[in-house]
Amino acid sequence: MIEVLQLSKCFSSGSGRKKRVVQAVDGVHFTAADGCITGLLGANGAGKTTTLRMVAALIEPDEGQVLVDGVHVAARPREALARLGLLSDARGLYPRLTARENIVYFGRLHGMDGAAASARADHLAHVLDMAPLLDRRTDGFSQGERMKTALARALVHNPPNIVLDEPTNGLDVLATRALRDALRRLRDDEGKCIVFSTHIMQEVERLCDQVVVVAQGRTVATGTVQELSAQAGSADFEETFVKLAFPAHPLPAQVPTTGAAR
Amino acid sequence: MIPAAWTVYLKELVDALRDRRTLTMVLLSSVAMGPLVLMLVSSLVAGFEKRAEAREIVAVGMEHAPTLRNHVLRQTYTVRNAPEGWEQQLRDSKLGDPVLVIPPQFEAELAAGEAPEVLVVSSSGNQRAKAGTGSLVRLLRGFNQEQGLLRLAVRGVSPVALEAVRIQERDLADAAVRAAQLATMVPYFVLMAVLYGALNAALDSTAGERERGSLEPLLMNPAPRLALVLGKWGAVATVGMLIAVLSCLSFLPGQWLLRSETLAAMFRFGAGEAAAFILLLLPVAALLAALLMAIAIRCKSFKEAQASATGVVLAISLLPLVSVFNQEGTAPWHYAVPGLAQVTLMGRVLKGEALPWADAATASGVCLVLTLLALAFVARSLRSAAVKS
Numbered sequence: 305m306i307e308v309l310q311l312s313k314c315f316s317s318g319s320g321r322k323k324r325v326v327q328a329v330d331g332v333h334f335t336a337a338d339g340c341i342t343g344l345l346g347a348n349g350a351g352k353t354t355t356l357r358m359v360a361a362l363i364e365p366d367e368g369q370v371l372v373d374g375v376h377v378a379a380r381p382r383e384a385l386a387r388l389g390l391l392s393d394a395r396g397l398y399p400r401l402t403a404r405e406n407i408v409y410f411g412r413l414h415g416m417d418g419a420a421a422s423a424r425a426d427h428l429a430h431v432l433d434m435a436p437l438l439d440r441r442t443d444g445f446s447q448g449e450r451m452k453t454a455l456a457r458a459l460v461h462n463p464p465n466i467v468l469d470e471p472t473n474g475l476d477v478l479a480t481r482a483l484r485d486a487l488r489r490l491r492d493d494e495g496k497c498i499v500f501s502t503h504i505m506q507e508v509e510r511l512c513d514q515v516v517v518v519a520q521g522r523t524v525a526t527g528t529v530q531e532l533s534a535q536a537g538s539a540d541f542e543e544t545f546v547k548l549a550f551p552a553h554p555l556p557a558q559v560p561t562t563g564a565a566r
Numbered sequence: 567m568i569p570a571a572w573t574v575y576l577k578e579l580v581d582a583l584r585d586r587r588t589l590t591m592v593l594l595s596s597v598a599m600g601p602l603v604l605m606l607v608s609s610l611v612a613g614f615e616k617r618a619e620a621r622e623i624v625a626v627g628m629e630h631a632p633t634l635r636n637h638v639l640r641q642t643y644t645v646r647n648a649p650e651g652w653e654q655q656l657r658d659s660k661l662g663d664p665v666l667v668i669p670p671q672f673e674a675e676l677a678a679g680e681a682p683e684v685l686v687v688s689s690s691g692n693q694r695a696k697a698g699t700g701s702l703v704r705l706l707r708g709f710n711q712e713q714g715l716l717r718l719a720v721r722g723v724s725p726v727a728l729e730a731v732r733i734q735e736r737d738l739a740d741a742a743v744r745a746a747q748l749a750t751m752v753p754y755f756v757l758m759a760v761l762y763g764a765l766n767a768a769l770d771s772t773a774g775e776r777e778r779g780s781l782e783p784l785l786m787n788p789a790p791r792l793a794l795v796l797g798k799w800g801a802v803a804t805v806g807m808l809i810a811v812l813s814c815l816s817f818l819p820g821q822w823l824l825r826s827e828t829l830a831a832m833f834r835f836g837a838g839e840a841a842a843f844i845l846l847l848l849p850v851a852a853l854l855a856a857l858l859m860a861i862a863i864r865c866k867s868f869k870e871a872q873a874s875a876t877g878v879v880l881a882i883s884l885l886p887l888v889s890v891f892n893q894e895g896t897a898p899w900h901y902a903v904p905g906l907a908q909v910t911l912m913g914r915v916l917k918g919e920a921l922p923w924a925d926a927a928t929a930s931g932v933c934l935v936l937t938l939l940a941l942a943f944v945a946r947s948l949r950s951a952a953v954k955s
Contacts, residue, residue, distance in 0.1 A: 357953060360786050361786075362782065362785060362786070362949060362952060362953050363953060381788075382788040382790070383788070385786060385787065385788040386788045388786070390783070390786040391783075392782050392783060392786065393779075393782075394779030394780070394781070394782040394783065394952075395779060395783060396775075396778035396779030396780035396781075396783070397778075397780060398577075398581055398780060399778070400580075400581050400584040400585060401577070401580070401581060401584075405577075405580075409573065409577050410783075410787060412569075412570075412573040413570055413573055413574070413784075413787040413788070413789045414787060414788060415569075415788070454783070457783065458783070458786075
């Protein structure tokens with residue numbers, strides 16, 4: 305379980321008169337339960353990536369805290385990271401290593417021995433349908449193949465909690481479907497707590513048990529897709545999102561309100 | 567922490583060694599270049615030796631000076647007439663000997679005791695011709711002295727009256743010292759091998775990792791940051807040292823190809839010297855790896871890191887020149903400057919000295935302190951570097 309409690313973070317750049325302060329996150333809070341897929345939905349620049357980086361102990365929050373299975377991330381980051389499988393926005397692989405070597409490398413950094421990590425790579429390759437890729441060098445992999453390898457790498461230590469930052473970015477329809485299936489299996493078969501951030505409505509509608517709407521660094525609504533639609537009084541989820549995230553800027557009448565935002 | 571550092575070390579080493587194209591370039595430039603230059607120098611020296619052995623002078627108008635010709639031939643020299651357009655050939659370095667120009671009235675003036683004037687023509691831009699000037703002038707002085715002595719003897723004056731002081735030359739430098747002068751480039755090449763060996767691996771494991779977006783996932787592992795830095799640094803230093811060892815070893819067969827026998831006899835670079843070189847280079851490999859990583863970790867791309875690393879490359883390339891320009895010999899502070907210290911120490915080893923432990927300890931100590939500082943900086947910068955894209 306991941307508990308995000310009133311997180312705040314501001315960044316400053318420049319100095320003197322040119323100093324700029326940006327409040328990236330301003331009181332985001334949500335709880336992601338085990339056996340449940342939680343979607344962090346927000347427009348570009350809403351603070352999703354910054355929030356997830358604080359969950360991953362890459363950035364220290366100015367205020368608030370993150371608990372992973374009760375472990376305080378800022379105070380005991382290594383213990384928390386051992387319980388997290390993280391797929392960040394940056395998902396670079398080592399092009400001169402094979403997919404298996406990429407996965408085993410991270411397994412070993414999680415304290416696994418080589419044989420166990422390699423066996424786990426085989427298992428994940430089966431789950432993610434990437435077995436033929438396993439012993440090829442990752443140089444020249446397609447976006448989908450790279451994503452699968454990066455996901456397998458993030459899950460090598462079989463973490464109870466999985467955090468994915470915009471995982472479908474750059475993936476085609478088939479790869480996106482395959483990823484959704486994989487996430488459902490991880491939730492249903494293994495009871496994982498899964499959090500993923502996105503700005504794509506379709507994904508949230510099809511996959512999420514719980515949605516957290518983030519706008520201007522704040523949590524503005526939480527609930528299932530149906531609950532949020534009811535709250536906004538709209539059957540269309542895209543319109544629901546816009547009403548919840550930008551209440552001061554309602555959609556102009558001529559904007560099409562069907563289909564995904566992609 | 568140690569198992570994590572070891573894991574990172576092995577991965578980085580495999581990664582660097584699989585970068586075949588870069589490794590080939592480094593091997594060609596660092597390992598093959600040294601012996602190649604050594605062979606070029608040897609062929610140059612062999613050329614000088616051949617010239618000295620040839621005992622030949624090139625002259626214009628020797629037919630006007632039978633007395634001088636007689637003296638020259640008695641000194642077992644042969645005389646060759648200067649070729650057509652010899653002035654231009656001297657300028658273009660096509661003629662490798664100075665030219666002696668004798669005026670038509672030489673013999674008459676000599677007989678009349680009027681001191682005829684001869685010209686020794688060379689070009690300071692023509693190294694080979696310039697080197698031959700000394701022996702030609704010495705030959706002419708010998709002729710002068712002979713004529714003078716004959717004239718004094720005719721007048722009944724003892725030749726001893728002309729020699730107030732007798733001069734004898736003795737060169738204190740032994741063969742190894744003279745060889746060291748010729749072989750000063752060996753330490754320089756070996757040092758450059760460490761630098762170029764470490765350069766690519768250091769940049770790839772920091773700025774390269776950042777550029778391809780693998781640094782952020784790496785930091786999401788529970789391994790301590792210091793373990794990641796130590797593993798990467800160890801691998802970079804190992805690759806640098808590996809290239810340096812290959813470079814050192816390449817001079818061993820390289821010297822068998824020396825064309826100059828004198829040079830081959832004087833150039834003392836055996837297994838002992840190679841071992842001393844490797845020992846001296848270890849701390850500088852450690853420092854260069856850490857320093858290059860510290861510079862590159864601030865850079866967003868490999869290209870930017872390459873530009874930033876130019877300063878280090880330039881400093882390491884130019885610092886050894888201090889010992890060339892400094893006429894006052896080695897100063898104690900030379901041993902506190904990384905790069906310069908190692909080149910100076912390797913030079914001393916080549917001169918046949920035992921490894922100077924105290925000075926080597928100073929040089930290594932400085933490298934160690936700077937390495938620790940650079941590594942601490944890399945560890946501190948790692949997290950902020952990962953999240954700044």
